[in-house]
Amino acid sequence: QVQLVESGGGLVQAGGSxxxxxxxxxxxxxxxxxxxFRQAPGKEREFVAAINWSGDDAVYADSVKGRFxxxxxxxxxxxxxxxxxxxxxDSAVYYCAADTIKTGVVLSRYQYDNWGQGTQVTVSS
Numbered sequence: 168q169v170q171l172v173e174s175g176g177g178l179v180q181a182g183g184s185x186x187x188x189x190x191x192x193x194x195x196x197x198x199x200x201x202x203x204f205r206q207a208p209g210k211e212r213e214f215v216a217a218i219n220w221s222g223d224d225a226v227y228a229d230s231v232k233g234r235f236x237x238x239x240x241x242x243x244x245x246x247x248x249x250x251x252x253x254x255x256x257d258s259a260v261y262y263c264a265a266d267t268i269k270t271g272v273v274l275s276r277y278q279y280d281n282w283g284q285g286t287q288v289t290v291s292s
Contacts, residue, residue: 169193169265169281176261176286179253183290187248189263189283200266200273201239201246205259205288212262212276216248220270231257253290260285 175187187203202217216237218225225237236249246263264279273279 169199169267171263171265171281171283173261173263173283173286176288178289178291181253181255181290181292183253184249184251185253185288187250187261187263187286187288189246189248191244191246191265194267198267198270200269200271202264202266202273202276202279203237203246203248204262204264204276205257206262206285207259210259214274214276215261217272217274218246219272224272226272226274250288253288255290255292258288258290260287 169191170193172190179185198220203215204212205215206212214228215231216227218237218239222239234252239246262285263283265281266273266279
């Protein structure tokens with residue numbers, strides 16, 4: 168089992184930036200596929216970005232491409248999501264997830280077997 172804890176959420180004006188962190192513990196971090204998802208009120212949890220075990224391959228949702236950057240520091244057991252040019256429609260609870268079976272990029276939320284508790288991001292217009 169892997170424990171995931173997100174941090175870095177908050178309130179920001181449109182056009183601003185935030186960096187989310189996801190700290191992992193409990194198992195060897197550097198063999199996991201990892202990802203970020205978000206869920207707005209009344210909507211399904213949606214894919215934001217995913218990264219492979221080594222950090223050299225990543226995939227982004229079209230809605231965040233060019234604005235968000237996913238990365239990981241395996242030495243620190245931490246994954247990041249740098250969010251720039253934020254828009255009000257980016258407001259949601261952001262979750263990090265780990266797939267302890269796969270090492271490549273994983274896009275489907277149903278494949279992830281470990282989730283954090285989420286961190287709120289609110290972007291004001």
